[in-house]
Amino acid sequence: MRMRKCKKMNLLFKKCPVCAEGRLQIKKVEKLLHGGVHTAVVKVSAEVCTHCGERLYPPDVITRFETIRSRLKQDKLSGFRITGKTVVVA
Numbered sequence: 001m002r003m004r005k006c007k008k009m010n011l012l013f014k015k016c017p018v019c020a021e022g023r024l025q026i027k028k029v030e031k032l033l034h035g036g037v038h039t040a041v042v043k044v045s046a047e048v049c050t051h052c053g054e055r056l057y058p059p060d061v062i063t064r065f066e067t068i069r070s071r072l073k074q075d076k077l078s079g080f081r082i083t084g085k086t087v088v089v090a
């Protein structure tokens with residue numbers, strides 16, 4: 001029997017680096033990004049700890065976050081879908 005390598009996302013860690021208890025599972029998560037007065041909701045795959053809930057993002061996703069944050073700061077929202085308003089509750 002030949003083993004086929006599947007093209008799954010490689011896990012960055014086997015165990016959670018934060019609590020060292022949980023295992024990491026790849027999940028689709030919503031990340032909130034703030035830049036200036038704007039907030040963006042980004043749906044990405046992250047490794048989520050089954051124990052403490054810590055999320056770990058791969059480097060390319062973090063780069064994407066930075067790009068989005070700087071666009072929010074500069075008020076460059078073209079290409080983003082505007083949905084409702086974000087409110088702050090004290």
Ligand SMILES: [Zn+2]
Binds near residue numbers: 016018054
């Ligand atoms: Zn953990």
